[in-house]
Amino acid sequence: MNEQTATSISHARRSSAATARTLLILGASGDLTGRLLLPGFAGLLGSGKVRPVRLAGAGSSGYGEEKWQERVRSVFADAEQKATTEGREVLEQVRASTSFHEVDVTAPGQLRSLIDSLEGPVAVYFALPPAVSEKACRLLVETGVPEGTRLVLEKPFGSSAQSARDLNAILAQLVPERDVFRVDHFLGKGTVFNILGLRFANRLLEPVWSNLHIEKVEIFFDEDLALENRAGYYDNAGALRDMIQSHLLQVMALLALNAPASLGERNLRDHIGSLLRAARVKPGYAETTRRARYTAGEINGKAIPSYTDEPGVDPAKNTETLAELEIEINNMRWAGVPFILRSGKALGRRRKEAMITFKPVPHLPTGFHGVDEPTRLRIGFSPETLQLEIDVNGPGDIFTLDRAVLATEMNTSNLLPYGEVLDGVLAGDPLLSVRGDIAEDCWRIVEPVLHAWEAGEVPLEEYPAGSLGPSSWPTSCDGGQLGAP
Numbered sequence: 195m196n197e198q199t200a201t202s203i204s205h206a207r208r209s210s211a212a213t214a215r216t217l218l219i220l221g222a223s224g225d226l227t228g229r230l231l232l233p234g235f236a237g238l239l240g241s242g243k244v245r246p247v248r249l250a251g252a253g254s255s256g257y258g259e260e261k262w263q264e265r266v267r268s269v270f271a272d273a274e275q276k277a278t279t280e281g282r283e284v285l286e287q288v289r290a291s292t293s294f295h296e297v298d299v300t301a302p303g304q305l306r307s308l309i310d311s312l313e314g315p316v317a318v319y320f321a322l323p324p325a326v327s328e329k330a331c332r333l334l335v336e337t338g339v340p341e342g343t344r345l346v347l348e349k350p351f352g353s354s355a356q357s358a359r360d361l362n363a364i365l366a367q368l369v370p371e372r373d374v375f376r377v378d379h380f381l382g383k384g385t386v387f388n389i390l391g392l393r394f395a396n397r398l399l400e401p402v403w404s405n406l407h408i409e410k411v412e413i414f415f416d417e418d419l420a421l422e423n424r425a426g427y428y429d430n431a432g433a434l435r436d437m438i439q440s441h442l443l444q445v446m447a448l449l450a451l452n453a454p455a456s457l458g459e460r461n462l463r464d465h466i467g468s469l470l471r472a473a474r475v476k477p478g479y480a481e482t483t484r485r486a487r488y489t490a491g492e493i494n495g496k497a498i499p500s501y502t503d504e505p506g507v508d509p510a511k512n513t514e515t516l517a518e519l520e521i522e523i524n525n526m527r528w529a530g531v532p533f534i535l536r537s538g539k540a541l542g543r544r545r546k547e548a549m550i551t552f553k554p555v556p557h558l559p560t561g562f563h564g565v566d567e568p569t570r571l572r573i574g575f576s577p578e579t580l581q582l583e584i585d586v587n588g589p590g591d592i593f594t595l596d597r598a599v600l601a602t603e604m605n606t607s608n609l610l611p612y613g614e615v616l617d618g619v620l621a622g623d624p625l626l627s628v629r630g631d632i633a634e635d636c637w638r639i640v641e642p643v644l645h646a647w648e649a650g651e652v653p654l655e656e657y658p659a660g661s662l663g664p665s666s667w668p669t670s671c672d673g674g675q676l677g678a679p
């Protein structure tokens with residue numbers, strides 16, 4: 195891409211909105227803030243890409259100024275190691291001016307008063323339990339918020355299509371849609387632009403990118419981590435809500451959408467929305483969906499207890515730790531192509547990729563042999579890689595076709611995922627945020643499956659931790675090495 199095109203794309207993506215002057219983190223003492231949000235923010239500041247903003251932390255308990263200052267100091271000190279000279283100055287300025295505020299966001303008027311006391315525009319980050327965030331937003335409707343305020347909401351965004359609609363209706367009374375940021379840290383800019391660049395900048399791909407040539411599309415997010423003490427959240431969510439409803443549907447949309455005319459947030463999110471409106475889980479859930487839960491096993495030499503023996507898990511909830519859905523996209527381009535989305539925990543290998551399998555050639559000249567695997571394109575997430583698996587006449591017998599793998603690495607962002615999220619929030623660019631109608635549609639797609647599972651229509655299977663999943667599932671296979679040339 196030439197410099198002029200790159201500059202105009204970057205301008206198209208940037209909004210005309212004023213840069214936020216204060217980042218207010220509600221939930222200053224929380225896990226998300228300490229583990230992901232502050233390190234992401236510190237990395238962004240340390241990159242020297244953004245100007246100093248004020249950082250304010252808030253909470254309702256006795257966390258207090260001293261602990262907050264210490265938390266910020268320690269995270270920023272780590273970030274300084276990798277910061278640019280300019281970034282180090284920004285980190286120091288932000289650290290020196292940070293403040294803590296005691297507030298109960300569920301008490302009428304308190305949050306509005308706090309926002310008023312800060313330099314605006316304020317980006318309000320709700321790093322709070324979902325029910326507390328919702329109550330806080332409801333209360334804000336009574337007082338309103340100053341113009342230019344941005345609201346940043348964490349996942350899960352609602353728990354059903356109806357609750358997502360209700361929450362959207364509350365937010366719409368507070369700020370315009372472009373000032374609402376529904377966070378999806380999975381889809382960093384790198385992943386989004388790697389997929390779009392690959393698909394739309396290569397003449398080779400677009401003509402074959404349809405049901406005429408593609409057999410199936412699979413999206414995997416298999417983790418080798420087990421519960422990691424997160425039962426409180428995970429046991430209420432499960433693999434389907436945690437990963438597929440939120441993140442993997444977004445990846446599917448990027449792989450399947452029609453080419454947008456530009457990379458502006460409106461254009462791109464319109465295309466994502468339009469694609470998802472054509473999608474549904476293929477009916478006949480007993481055949482098209484699968485769920486399972488891990489039993490005791492071993493991963494990398496470490497003993498993993500059965501999911502039901504993990505502290506904080508209620509076995510009666512029947513929460514799945516591995517889920518798989520077959521989605522159909524009912525439009526001209528994709529009718530008849532299965533999109534398989536799978537995600538799970540405590541598996542024997544990390545497999546985080548989209549794998550596009552092409553149809554066989556209509557006729558192979560008689561005489562060639564050795565072709566037993568289809569052409570495959572594999573897009574790896576974390577690390578971001580690209581791999582094309584094709585058949586060529588390798589050394590030896592000229593009639594024998596051999597497997598060749600063309601592999602490369604793609605753009606990897608220097609920022610942590612939450613750094614990218616906050617970059618967009620501060621700049622007022624909602625490109626990476628999930629638009630309200632899209633959040634509702636993601637629930638619309640998975641909700642019938644959740645009901646079917648609750649009604650026991652699909653058995654909850656088991657797999658030992660450290661295995662590749664239930665052996666009867668076709669996706670529980672090795673899958674080969676991703677990214678190896």
Ligand code: NDP
Binds near residue numbers: 225254257348
């Ligand atoms: P925690 O339980 O660790 O933290 C919750 C925070 O909310 C605490 O700092 C608490 O502070 C604050 N809080 C609770 N009630 C009030 C109130 N009435 N007024 C003001 N502050 C309040 O939660 P997490 O950090 O784990 O999660 C936060 C959000 O992020 C959730 O929506 C979660 O789903 C989402 N998320 C979390 C991830 C993670 O890895 N932790 C990953 C992805 C999303 P105090 O006690 O001082 O009131």
